Amino acid sequence: FLLARPGAAAPTPAEEERMLASAHVGAGGPALLEFLRKRSVVKVEREELQRLVRQLGAADAEADRAQADVIAYGPSALSALRDAHKEAGLNKSKPRIEECLRWIEGPVAPELVRTVVRRLVRLRPDGTVAVLLSFVARGEEEAIDEARQALVALAIRDGKTDAILEDAAFKETDQPRRFTAIEVLCQADVTEVVRKLFRDPSPEVRLHTAS
Numbered sequence: 001f002l003l004a005r006p007g008a009a010a011p012t013p014a015e016e017e018r019m020l021a022s023a024h025v026g027a028g029g030p031a032l033l034e035f036l037r038k039r040s041v042v043k044v045e046r047e048e049l050q051r052l053v054r055q056l057g058a059a060d061a062e063a064d065r066a067q068a069d070v071i072a073y074g075p076s077a078l079s080a081l082r083d084a085h086k087e088a089g090l091n092k093s094k095p096r097i098e099e100c101l102r103w104i105e106g107p108v109a110p111e112l113v114r115t116v117v118r119r120l121v122r123l124r125p126d127g128t129v130a131v132l133l134s135f136v137a138r139g140e141e142e143a144i145d146e147a148r149q150a151l152v153a154l155a156i157r158d159g160k161t162d163a164i165l166e167d168a169a170f171k172e173t174d175q176p177r178r179f180t181a182i183e184v185l186c187q188a189d190v191t192e193v194v195r196k197l198f199r200d201p202s203p204e205v206r207l208h209t210a211s
Helices: 013-022 029-040 046-057 060-088 092-103 109-123 128-138 145-154 162-170 173-189 190-197 203-210
Strands: none
Touching: 013 109, 029 060, 029 109, 046 060, 046 109, 046 162, 060 092, 092 109, 109 128, 109 145, 128 145, 128 162, 128 173, 145 173, 162 173, 162 190, 173 190, 173 203, 190 203
């Protein structure tokens, strides 16, 4: 597969599918949603990550599933992977550990996440906006800009404000998610909603709307 460079054409759908298959990521909507859900988790239990990393040395089918989960968790899994890599020696889990590290922190890592975002927006399965909102709110990925612009593009459909974004802007208790929703709706120039946000009782919300 080819990497998209600044100013270069985006990969074709066939190139995207090859990249996703190489990274053990499904090309369908549910698999893409699950990838971004895992990548958006703020804290993954270390015991769970260690269990998945141990399974990289299991039989192929089990190891494939574990590898898909480890890559999806992304940077959260790096510590467990590095510890295991030191101990792997010549056992059969070492190539899979190295492959996971390549997909999480190697040169191909940013394009993998961008590919997931691009394809997800193109397919638009149910749950896309909610998953992208959580992903952008976490704010630790090089694909954040693409995901944010995708949310802006999805903010209005058939002349109506997306209900998930509007609900998050007014009712979300998780501050990063709420502020992300506000930013997206402001960028999408949803005038009626922005006016309501300026009347919100929370000074933080009014200030964030103004900024």
